[in-house]
Amino acid sequence: MVKKGEELAIYKIRIKDKINKEKVLIVGLLLLSIICIIFTFINISKAIKSYNVYKGYEAQIISLKQEEVAKQEELERQRQAKLPKLTDEGKKNIENIYHSDKKQAFLTFDDGPSSVTPRILDTLKQENVKATFFVLGSNVKKNPELVKRMYDEGHFIGNHGYSHVYSSIYSSPQAVLDEYNACNEEVRKAIGESEYNSHLFRFPGGLVGGPYNDLKAQANDLLLQNDIVHVDWNALNGDAETNNLSVDFEIQRLNETTENKNSVVILMHDSPLKSVTADALPQIIATLRSQGYEFKNFYEIIK
Numbered sequence: 001m002v003k004k005g006e007e008l009a010i011y012k013i014r015i016k017d018k019i020n021k022e023k024v025l026i027v028g029l030l031l032l033s034i035i036c037i038i039f040t041f042i043n044i045s046k047a048i049k050s051y052n053v054y055k056g057y058e059a060q061i062i063s064l065k066q067e068e069v070a071k072q073e074e075l076e077r078q079r080q081a082k083l084p085k086l087t088d089e090g091k092k093n094i095e096n097i098y099h100s101d102k103k104q105a106f107l108t109f110d111d112g113p114s115s116v117t118p119r120i121l122d123t124l125k126q127e128n129v130k131a132t133f134f135v136l137g138s139n140v141k142k143n144p145e146l147v148k149r150m151y152d153e154g155h156f157i158g159n160h161g162y163s164h165v166y167s168s169i170y171s172s173p174q175a176v177l178d179e180y181n182a183c184n185e186e187v188r189k190a191i192g193e194s195e196y197n198s199h200l201f202r203f204p205g206g207l208v209g210g211p212y213n214d215l216k217a218q219a220n221d222l223l224l225q226n227d228i229v230h231v232d233w234n235a236l237n238g239d240a241e242t243n244n245l246s247v248d249f250e251i252q253r254l255n256e257t258t259e260n261k262n263s264v265v266i267l268m269h270d271s272p273l274k275s276v277t278a279d280a281l282p283q284i285i286a287t288l289r290s291q292g293y294e295f296k297n298f299y300e301i302i303k
Contacts, residue, residue: 086199100263105293112270113146119278137162137183144190176219233267245276
């Protein structure tokens with residue numbers, strides 16, 4: 001039989017055990033809570049880091065996309081800048097091409113491209129001069145890589161018709177327009193630009209004179225109706241006058257035909273029979289520079 005004092009002692013022990021168990025439970029719960037908090041903090045930290053990394057990648061992607069868009073916009077701007085656009089200002093510029101307060105020279109080459117053209121392009125590149133090439137569609141078809149080089153190097157590609165066969169091109173006003181369009185189509189293929197249109201034609205033999213004079217005038221009206229202007233020349237190097245050429249002869253004719261003129265559009269050729277022109281070109285450029293001429297091409301005219 002348990003005595004009263006012993007019962008009290010046993011009761012105290014049980015109370016103490018219960019308290020100890022509660023303490024252990026509380027401590028355990030606290031430890032567990034702390035561990036949970038730590039793991040939660042760690043996971044939150046990882047999540048924050050992952051989110052920051054994600055946002056960083058997202059920012060980089062956005063930046064790269066913006067750079068790509070800007071790059072594409074700049075490429076499109078450059079592409080558009082090389083596509084001639086005939087405006088009212090451009091038409092006025094053509095009308096006044098031979099009038100300028102300042103001395104300006106337009107180097108123009110007809111009948112190419114040919115085996116002579118690379119030498120001319122090499123000289124122009126070395127001298128940092130931009131020229132205008134009035135190409136024949138039949139020769140563009142044979143030498144598309146040369147037309148592409150002209151275009152890539154910043155030269156203006158004008159239109160000289162397709163065949164250069166007078167009886168064909170001057171059979172009717174529509175035939176002139178057809179030759180223009182046929183040449184333009186070959187240029188588009190060569191440079192890989194489906195929207196290219198020079199809007200600039202040079203009549204084989206020039207606009208005025210000869211047995212086709214009246215038909216050329218009619219054709220010129222038809223061209224104007226199709227936003228195509230023409231330009232002839234008011235100076236030359238003489239390579240259209242004879243095949244017995246020399247550098248001295250070309251320089252002499254250049255000086256004779258540019259004398260007392262501020263604005264000169266110089267007729268030259270880059271056909272195989274005119275290889276002397278490629279020989280003379282460095283001296284032609286030097287001569288014009290010494291006389292105070294600034295070189296222009298028709299990108300500055302057709303706007």
